[in-house]
Amino acid sequence: MPRIAVVEDNADNRLLLQAILGDAHHVDEYETGSDALAGIAESRPDVVLLDISLPGMDGLEVLQRIRADGALAALPVIALTAHAMAGDREKYLAAGFNDYVTKPIVDEQVLISAIAKQLAR
Amino acid sequence: MPQFDDAAIARLRRFGGNALLFEMIDLFLGGATERVALARNGVADGDCERVRAVFHSMKSSTGQLGAVSFSVLCQRAEELAGAGDLAGIGSMLPELDAEFAAMCGWLSTIRAGEG
Numbered sequence: 623m624p625r626i627a628v629v630e631d632n633a634d635n636r637l638l639l640q641a642i643l644g645d646a647h648h649v650d651e652y653e654t655g656s657d658a659l660a661g662i663a664e665s666r667p668d669v670v671l672l673d674i675s676l677p678g679m680d681g682l683e684v685l686q687r688i689r690a691d692g693a694l695a696a697l698p699v700i701a702l703t704a705h706a707m708a709g710d711r712e713k714y715l716a717a718g719f720n721d722y723v724t725k726p727i728v729d730e731q732v733l734i735s736a737i738a739k740q741l742a743r
Numbered sequence: 744m745p746q747f748d749d750a751a752i753a754r755l756r757r758f759g760g761n762a763l764l765f766e767m768i769d770l771f772l773g774g775a776t777e778r779v780a781l782a783r784n785g786v787a788d789g790d791c792e793r794v795r796a797v798f799h800s801m802k803s804s805t806g807q808l809g810a811v812s813f814s815v816l817c818q819r820a821e822e823l824a825g826a827g828d829l830a831g832i833g834s835m836l837p838e839l840d841a842e843f844a845a846m847c848g849w850l851s852t853i854r855a856g857e858g
Contacts, residue, residue, distance in 0.1 A: 634770045634804050641759035675799050704803040726751070726807035730758065 623648050624741055627667035629658040629684065630702070631676050635725065639671065639702075642730045647737070655679030659687055662694060669740045671723075671733075674703040674714070682717055689718050698740035702733075744811060747849050751809025761856075768854045771804050772847060779843060782820070783836070786829050794832065795824035810846040813839075 626647045628639050636651045643649050650665055652658035655676050662670065670688070674681035681701065688694045698721075701714045706724040714722050721736045755764045778797055785794035802817035816839055823831040 632800055632804055634767045634807070637763065637767055637770065638755075638758065638807065641763045675796060677796065704799060704806065725803050728754070 624669065624737075625650065625665065625667040626737065627652060627658060627662050627665070627670045628702075629655065629670065629676065629681070630673045632673075635673075638727065642727070642733065643737070655681070655684040658684060662688070662697070663691070667697070669737050670697060670699045671702045671737075672699050672719075674701060674705055685718055698743065700736055700740065744815070746812045746845065748809035748811050751807065752853060755808075765854055767808065768850050771808060772850060772854075775801075775843070775847065779839075782832075785824075786832050786836075789829060791824050791827050791829060794829065795821055798824060805846065808850065810849070813842045813846045816842055 624647050626643055627650045628636055628643075629652045630636050630639065631653055633653075636653075640649050640651065650661060650667060652661055656679055658670075658672075672681045672684055676684070681703070685699055688697055688699060699719055700721045700723055701719040702723050702725060703710070703714070704725045705714075711722045720740055723733050723736050727733055752764065755767060778801055782794050782797040782801075785791075785797065798817045798821040802814050802821055805814040805817060816835065820832050820835060820839070823829070823835075
C-alpha cells in the first residue's frame with residue numbers, strides 16, 4: 623500500500639484526507655513542518671501532500687529542505703493549499719512542487735489522480 | 744451566492760458518512776470561538792501575520808464545510824490582513840460576528856441530525 627505523508631495543521635483537514643485516502647494508502651499525519659521533516663526522513667513516504675500555510679516553518683521552507691536533502695530530494699511533493707488565486711499554481715510549480723491541488727476538496731478524484739500520477743513516475 | 748452549501752455537506756457524507764461529517768463539525772466548532780478570538784486579538788495588537796494566518800485557516804475549514812458566506816468573508820479578511828489593512832478588518836467585525844453566529848447555528852442543526 624503506498625505511503626502518503628500529509629502535512630497539514632488543520633485537524634479537520636487531516637481527518638478529511640484520512641477519510642479520502644485511508645482505504646488505499648497508508649497515511650502518516652504531521653501537524654508541523656519540523657515534525658514532517660523528521661518523520662519523512664524516517665518513514666520515507668512515496669508522496670508528500672504539503673500544506674503551504676503552516677505555523678512556524680511554512681510549506682515552501684519544508685519543500686526547500688526536502689529538495690536540499692540528498693536522500694529526500696527526489697521525493698514527489700504535492701502542494702495542497704487554499705492559496706488558489708490566479709498565478710498560484712504556476713508559482714508553486716516553479717518553487718519545486720510536483721503538482722498543486724486546491725482546498726476545499728470538491729472532487730476527490732482530482733487529488734487521487736494527482737497522487738496516482740506521482741506514484742506512476 | 745448561497746449562504747450555506749448543502750452540496751458540501753452531502754460531499755462530506757459521501758467521503759465518510761455521518762461519522763466523518765459530525766467529527767469535522769465537532770472539530771471545527773470546538774475551536775472556532777478560540778480562532779475568532781485569536782483573530783480579534785491580532786487585530787487589536789496590530790499583528791497582520793497572525794490575523795492573516797487565522798483567516799486563511801478558517802477560510803479553508805469553512806469552505807470545506809459549506810459555510811460559503813463566512814468563508815468568503817474570511818478570504819476578504821485574509822487579503823486585507825495581507826495588505827496590512829487591519830482597520831478594514833475592524834470595520835468587518837460586525838458582519839463577521841453575525842455570519843459566524845449563523846454558521847455555528849447551521850452546523851449545530853446538522854450535527855443534531857436535523858440538517
